[in-house]
Amino acid sequence: QQQVKQSPQSLIVQKGGIxxxxxxxxxxxxxxxxxxxQFPGKGPALxxxxxxxxxxxKEGRFTISFNKSAKQFSxxxxxxxxxxSATYFCxxxxxxxxKLVFGAGTILRVKS
Amino acid sequence: xxxxxxxxxxxxxxxxxxxTFRCDPISEHNRLYWYRQTLGQGPEFLTYFQNEAQLExxxxxxxxxxxxxxxxxxxTLEIQRTEQGDSAMYLCASSRGGGEETQYFGPxxxxxxx
Numbered sequence: 001q002q003q004v005k006q007s008p009q010s011l012i013v014q015k016g017g018i019x020x021x022x023x024x025x026x027x028x029x030x031x032x033x034x035x036x037x038q039f040p041g042k043g044p045a046l047x048x049x050x051x052x053x054x055x056x057x058k059e060g061r062f063t064i065s066f067n068k069s070a071k072q073f074s075x076x077x078x079x080x081x082x083x084x085s086a087t088y089f090c091x092x093x094x095x096x097x098x099k100l101v102f103g104a105g106t107i108l109r110v111k112s
Numbered sequence: 113x114x115x116x117x118x119x120x121x122x123x124x125x126x127x128x129x130x131x132t133f134r135c136d137p138i139s140e141h142n143r144l145y146w147y148r149q150t151l152g153q154g155p156e157f158l159t160y161f162q163n164e165a166q167l168e169x170x171x172x173x174x175x176x177x178x179x180x181x182x183x184x185x186x187x188t189l190e191i192q193r194t195e196q197g198d199s200a201m202y203l204c205a206s207s208r209g210g211g212e213e214t215q216y217f218g219p220x221x222x223x224x225x226x
Binding site: 006032034036042043044045046049091093096097098099100101102103104 | 116118143145147152153154155156157160167168170203205211213214215216217218219220222
């Protein structure tokens with residue numbers, strides 16, 4: 001019940017295209033859903049986050065879509081650039097919780 | 113504004129040796145977390161501090177692992193009698209607390225046990 005399932009495992013997108021990464025969860029006590037971007041040899045960096053009372057959140061080229069009834073959320077990267085090539089992790093945390101539960105990650109490669 | 117810092121960035125040790133890692137959180141962040149990340153996986157929670165109190169420990173944290181945050185500022189993670197299975201990236205994160213859940217991660221310490 002603590003798991004967050006992420007797909008796809010890897011993704012190749014042409015420059016200028018849309019990258020879409022999906023996550024699903026079971027625990028309805030999860031209350032906060034961040035996405036992290038990680039480059040090789042670096043720690044995860046917060047990209048964007050959403051709470052379940054909002055269906056969509058957009059920051060620049062990055063959009064989270066949230067479907068509370070389906071217990072699914074996704075990250076859309078518009079106009080994908082080679083610099084976006086990285087590993088992306090979805091995560092979840094319970095209200096007043098202490099630990100992030102991460103998905104397994106998606107390796108994104110944007111071809112120029 | 114400095115982010116979370118970790119030291120060392122890389123550590124190579126022989127099996128059976130003890131190692132200690134340090135984490136300096138963002139100043140005024142009350143909460144500090146340790147995670148472990150193995151190749152191709154997402155980070156996994158190890159332990160969490162609220163100020164100097166260690167409030168939660170994962171089952172992943174065997175008795176060879178100990179973490180401290182003596183004055184509620186920096187934290188250390190020690191691994192005794194290292195095993196090859198301990199090879200991983202050890203990540204530290206901090207958050208403001210008080211309902212603010214956003215966790216900010218440091219660059220990590222990559223441990224290789226030979």
